[in-house]
Amino acid sequence: MNEKKGNDTISLAPITSDIPATINKENKASIPTPTPISLCTVDPCRALAIADPCLRERAVATSILLGTAQCNALDSLDTVLAGIGDVTSSIEGVTCLTIRSRYDDSVRFTIQPLVVNRITNALPTANIDHTRLDYLNDLPLADFKYYKPANIDLILGSDLFARILRHKTVSRGTTEPVAVETLLEEVPDVSLLTPEENECELIYSSTVKRESSGRYVTVIPFKGDPNTLGDSLQSATRSADIRQMYLQILTNVNHHRWQRLLYRFNTNDSLQLFEMTRVPFGLRSSPYIANRTVRQLIIDERDRYPLAAQSAQNYLYMDDLASSYPSEDEAIEVSNQLIKLFKAGGFELVKFSSNSPCVLKNIPHDHRVSEVIEFDSNDNFKILGVNWHPAADMLSFRVESDTRECTKRNILSTIARFWDLMGFVAPVTLLAKLIIKSLWERKIAWDEIPPQNIISIWNQFQSELPLLENVQLSRHVGVTANCTVSILGFADASEKAYGGVVYIHV
Numbered sequence: 001m002n003e004k005k006g007n008d009t010i011s012l013a014p015i016t017s018d019i020p021a022t023i024n025k026e027n028k029a030s031i032p033t034p035t036p037i038s039l040c041t042v043d044p045c046r047a048l049a050i051a052d053p054c055l056r057e058r059a060v061a062t063s064i065l066l067g068t069a070q071c072n073a074l075d076s077l078d079t080v081l082a083g084i085g086d087v088t089s090s091i092e093g094v095t096c097l098t099i100r101s102r103y104d105d106s107v108r109f110t111i112q113p114l115v116v117n118r119i120t121n122a123l124p125t126a127n128i129d130h131t132r133l134d135y136l137n138d139l140p141l142a143d144f145k146y147y148k149p150a151n152i153d154l155i156l157g158s159d160l161f162a163r164i165l166r167h168k169t170v171s172r173g174t175t176e177p178v179a180v181e182t183l184l185e186e187v188p189d190v191s192l193l194t195p196e197e198n199e200c201e202l203i204y205s206s207t208v209k210r211e212s213s214g215r216y217v218t219v220i221p222f223k224g225d226p227n228t229l230g231d232s233l234q235s236a237t238r239s240a241d242i243r244q245m246y247l248q249i250l251t252n253v254n255h256h257r258w259q260r261l262l263y264r265f266n267t268n269d270s271l272q273l274f275e276m277t278r279v280p281f282g283l284r285s286s287p288y289i290a291n292r293t294v295r296q297l298i299i300d301e302r303d304r305y306p307l308a309a310q311s312a313q314n315y316l317y318m319d320d321l322a323s324s325y326p327s328e329d330e331a332i333e334v335s336n337q338l339i340k341l342f343k344a345g346g347f348e349l350v351k352f353s354s355n356s357p358c359v360l361k362n363i364p365h366d367h368r369v370s371e372v373i374e375f376d377s378n379d380n381f382k383i384l385g386v387n388w389h390p391a392a393d394m395l396s397f398r399v400e401s402d403t404r405e406c407t408k409r410n411i412l413s414t415i416a417r418f419w420d421l422m423g424f425v426a427p428v429t430l431l432a433k434l435i436i437k438s439l440w441e442r443k444i445a446w447d448e449i450p451p452q453n454i455i456s457i458w459n460q461f462q463s464e465l466p467l468l469e470n471v472q473l474s475r476h477v478g479v480t481a482n483c484t485v486s487i488l489g490f491a492d493a494s495e496k497a498y499g500g501v502v503y504i505h506v
Helices: 063-068 158-164 195-207 233-238 253-258 286-301 306-315 328-344 408-416 426-441 452-470
Strands: 019-023 028-030 036-038 045-051 060-062 080-082 088-090 097-100 108-111 114-116 154-156 165-170 179-182 216-218 246-251 260-263 272-275 278-280 384-389 394-399 472-474 486-493 498-505
Touching: 045 158, 108 158, 154 158, 158 165, 195 286, 216 286, 246 253, 246 286, 278 286, 286 306, 286 328, 306 328, 394 452, 408 426, 426 452, 426 498
Parallel strands: 045 154, 060 114, 216 246
Antiparallel strands: 019 045, 028 036, 060 154, 080 088, 097 108, 165 179, 246 278, 260 272, 384 394, 394 472, 486 498
16 A cells, blocks of 8 residues: 555444554644644554444554554553443553545544553454355455454544444344444445345246236245145144135145145035145245235336336335325326236235325225224234324324233233334333333243232223323324425433434424
């Protein structure tokens, strides 16, 4: 690397990863007073850095690093650096460095790190088998040898951490390392699949077919050899309760034999053996096949129905689609395109609802629903749910009673059945979570009866929960075309909990 006087360079890797850096000491350094002091000009050297959001105020550099860079002029600092367990390290001084992105020379930060003799042991503590992390191979990481232990020469603290952290991440499951984008590097805007998801995608894309009627024909993505599944005929004979719900997707004829069922049309008939020709509910792969087929339909028909394709791509959740449009004309056009798009694939959109009578006039009567819309209507076990009243265009809450005994297991089960994705009643549900916390602190067993004071609080909470049904919120927050919108966010914490809220000011 060519000598670059007056500037230092550093490249930063994902959080908790080792970071290779090229550092060139600046010829001027700021000390706690505004008085500049003269340093020396040196050749660049290699270094490793990590980003630590828990390091307050300053960065930390090693004297070994600065010695390698031939930096002998330090401002003395009478303080110590405290770590875990209040273990302290002597501060040898403070210096000034400028760091820059290895990918964008215009991104630079000047830091004044504290100088210590040693930061930590080599990281990672052992060699990592990086052959399993092939999804990181094509990422522009700052450290391409992150899997090898190396000495850490620099820590970037919370002041810089907050300025460089960005929102993109790349991962391949909850148990795999995550690459996090920073201002000093770039993580591609991609979503990586797990090995199983990759295999499902490969099977689907290589076998899916479309009939002349428009319907899709798929295969079942078996995890292994289907011939090893065994014979479940006898157990099926003893449990012949079949749910009559079918997706509008055909199964490849070669897989019909794996979808056999026993059924009779009345209790006096003998059981008969049938083969399902469509993808049934209940298979582990059915949700994937359904969603993937809809995505395929969107891809195949996007040129014919562009507005519908965009709407379905962005606003479809499982088999429900909820979206909003600035005008009635646009809503009517999108509705018409959606009907045609899904019909082209053998699907039929029903249960249309709108806060506009004009939009509903264009929908067949048998495809409309005028009553209250339950956003979680597919789950009959919710304690708390959200409803939409189309005529009034208001949101309300539905509360189901729960009279089960007060135990940690039942309380946790109740909390899990609160359906409030937007956090409208988060202050209310927080109380239930605090009760669970107190049960854990007291080491209460799952089915043990808690102390009477907790029972009283829980019973009062359950008795007051139905009062939420009196609360109504306007769905429309006032945003219209070409209006000015300000977004205000607040966050705070107490000894019991922390939370945040975002306001839209129109």
